[in-house]
Amino acid sequence: MNKHRFYVFAIIIGVICAAYFIYTGQKANCPVASTNGQVSCLFPNPELTAYNMGLYLDINTRTLYGSTVIDTVNSCGQTLEELYFTAYPNAFRNKAKTPAPADAYYCGFNEGWLRIDSLEVNGKSVEYQEEGVLIRALLPVTLLPDKSIKVEMTWKAKIPKLAYRYGSKAGVYMLGNFYPTLNVLSNGEWHNSYNSAYGDPFCFHVANYTVNINLPEAYDMVSTGTIISQLAEDNGRTIYWVKADKARDFCLLITYDYQELSQEVKGRDIKCYTPSNNVDISSRIVEQSGQILDYYCNTLGSYPYSDFKVAFVPMKGFHGMEYSGLIFLREEFLNPGYYDEQKRIFTLAHEIAHQWCYAMVGNDQLREPWLDEGLANWLAYKYMHKYMGYSLPDINYQQGVNLSKQLQDMRSNREYYRIAYEGGEAFWFGLEQELGEEMVIKVLRSYLADYKFKIASTRDLLAIIEKEAHKDMDYYFDKWF
Numbered sequence: 501m502n503k504h505r506f507y508v509f510a511i512i513i514g515v516i517c518a519a520y521f522i523y524t525g526q527k528a529n530c531p532v533a534s535t536n537g538q539v540s541c542l543f544p545n546p547e548l549t550a551y552n553m554g555l556y557l558d559i560n561t562r563t564l565y566g567s568t569v570i571d572t573v574n575s576c577g578q579t580l581e582e583l584y585f586t587a588y589p590n591a592f593r594n595k596a597k598t599p600a601p602a603d604a605y606y607c608g609f610n611e612g613w614l615r616i617d618s619l620e621v622n623g624k625s626v627e628y629q630e631e632g633v634l635i636r637a638l639l640p641v642t643l644l645p646d647k648s649i650k651v652e653m654t655w656k657a658k659i660p661k662l663a664y665r666y667g668s669k670a671g672v673y674m675l676g677n678f679y680p681t682l683n684v685l686s687n688g689e690w691h692n693s694y695n696s697a698y699g700d701p702f703c704f705h706v707a708n709y710t711v712n713i714n715l716p717e718a719y720d721m722v723s724t725g726t727i728i729s730q731l732a733e734d735n736g737r738t739i740y741w742v743k744a745d746k747a748r749d750f751c752l753l754i755t756y757d758y759q760e761l762s763q764e765v766k767g768r769d770i771k772c773y774t775p776s777n778n779v780d781i782s783s784r785i786v787e788q789s790g791q792i793l794d795y796y797c798n799t800l801g802s803y804p805y806s807d808f809k810v811a812f813v814p815m816k817g818f819h820g821m822e823y824s825g826l827i828f829l830r831e832e833f834l835n836p837g838y839y840d841e842q843k844r845i846f847t848l849a850h851e852i853a854h855q856w857c858y859a860m861v862g863n864d865q866l867r868e869p870w871l872d873e874g875l876a877n878w879l880a881y882k883y884m885h886k887y888m889g890y891s892l893p894d895i896n897y898q899q900g901v902n903l904s905k906q907l908q909d910m911r912s913n914r915e916y917y918r919i920a921y922e923g924g925e926a927f928w929f930g931l932e933q934e935l936g937e938e939m940v941i942k943v944l945r946s947y948l949a950d951y952k953f954k955i956a957s958t959r960d961l962l963a964i965i966e967k968e969a970h971k972d973m974d975y976y977f978d979k980w981f
């Protein structure tokens with residue numbers, strides 16, 4: 501080989517090698533083949549994203565001071581010139597736009613908000629714009645595919661006097677979705693949140709969380725994840741270190757004069773938190789939670805977290821609210837005669853079902869709210885029917901419901917419930933009539949296994965149904981979408 505030919509040959513080999521490494525490098529972080537054959541990118545990638553947060557609660561001003569470091573990778577398969585975050589506390593800034601019902605403001609309207617004090621990406625200060633709950637960060641330097649991203653921010657959140665999933669009442673601070681959260685980018689499209697008077701306006705990927713929480717010592721805390729250690733400071737405050745892996749969100753509840761009942765039921769650590777004059781009910785809740793978890797584990801597959809917690813909180817507007825490994829139930833359930841026992845157990849079974857459909861397998865709750873709500877209701881009915889003799893709903897009543905309606909196209913809370921809950925559960929009961937219970941369980945096991953710790957869409961689910969049923973199901977799907 502002469503010298504000239506050698507150089508040409510070396511260049512060709514070099515180009516082939518570079519192309520191969522670029523291709524395999526992208527493959528490591530980006531494409532995930534879904535059941536419908538589409539290739540999609542996960543950003544922020546659940547395997548590569550960590551939140552490290554420091555929190556300090558000032559009780560006197562009801563202000564939570566936060567610092568957040570998000571370590572992730574540009575796994576979206578393209579360059580990034582902006583990042584979007586959700587700051588849910590900003591939904592409570594204006595009286596006219598708050599999602600909380602009027603009776604939740606127990607002493608008149610009281611504002612809540614989140615303010616970013618500093619924001620840096622990869623060590624460079626970043627400009628940002630706010631619109632409702634949305635924060636758009638305009639990056640000074642384009643982020644290249646597969647490169648590390650470090651977001652550092654300091655912020656403070658005002659906690660309103662509000663009996664809601666974000667708010668405080670009687671020394672109890674209910675802090676759902678309280679921190680800036682990096683939104684999902686999928687196939688070049690951001691899944692951004694907006695303020696909605698009903699439903700859960702969220703779509704997030706799971707991440708690993710390390711959180712330290714600094715509280716006055718008279719208060720206790722309950723959160724997603726596990727307390728790793730705690731330190732009593734000389735200044736009358738306590739610091740807790742918490743770790744939570746593969747959490748769809750990190751929820752924090754700060755309590756005053758609460759009682760914990762912790763018990764192992766069938767090998768699972770279950771905890772119930774009630775105001776301390778309501779201890780009687782805790783053991784029944786723990787026992788029922790254990791039975792419900794056991795039923796779902798045996799039907800769907802294993803529970804995704806190391807423990808499960810139920811907390812009764814002063815919350816209006818919802819019977820229950822789901823977070824990763826932790827649920828809130830409204831405290832009225834503790835009053836004898838306020839609700840019947842079956843309503844309480846149904847709500848418990850519905851919220852526990854969300855640990856599989858929402859926490860483990862996520863969905864865009866704005867675009868496809870029926871996907872988790874319908875399934876959680878169907879699973880709760882299955883449990884109630886098998887264990888409590890509960891009668892099943894009449895699915896003929898739901899004919900004509902269009903499950904593809906997005907949250908923003910629904911005109912009332914009633915319409916939201918009729919579509920996402922009643923229409924969603926009817927889809928599953930109808931599917932059971934078409935395919936039989938055994939086949940529907942097979943579909944669910946396959947759905948939960950394929951999309952474990954990812955986000956699934958209606959399209960993904962329908963593809964799995966057709967794959968398991970071995971037939972074209974358009975005749976059935978056309979009734980619902």
Ligand SMILES: [Zn+2]
Binds near residue numbers: 851872873876
């Ligand atoms: Zn629900």
